[in-house]
Amino acid sequence: MAMNRSMRKKHRGIYGNERGMTVVVAILIVVVIVIVGFSTLMMVSTDLQIAGNYGSTQKALFSAEAGVNEALSRLRADSANPITDAHPSSATWSVYIGTDVKAQGKG
CATH class of the missing domain: 1.20.5 (Single alpha-helices involved in coiled-coils or other helix-helix interfaces)
Incomplete structure (x- = not known):
């Protein structure tokens, strides 16, 4: 019987303390x-x-x-009254794109 205990202790060295391994593996997962x-x-x-x-x-x-x-x-589009604006070099120059009705009001 004493022999069995000493043999068990020898083989327990690596695998003997497995109680915490399940928790470690679960945490890793x-x-x-x-x-x-x-x-x-x-x-x-x-x-x-x-x-x-x-x-x-x-x-x-x-x-x-x-x-x-x-x-x-x-x-x-054909325009009877083309849009005429000031020269592009003028500081107030701007371009309006519109239909004939809008162009008549502008021109």
Whole structure:
């Protein structure tokens, strides 16, 4: 019987104190899950910001294109009374793009 106890003590050296290992492993698993969750949250947040910025830039681009197309169509339209403004070197010079009705009031 004394032999069995001494043999058990020898083999317990490495594996004998396993009581705290379950807690350590559980904490490590929780830490890994928290890190993965946090990184996923950050990626989703960044993707949402990218999508919002993309939408804003698309709105701005389409608005700018619409404005350019509107200006071109007004400039191409036949005008009985063309818009005449001061010379571009004047400090008060400005350009008005409008229809005939607006041009008559300006000219």
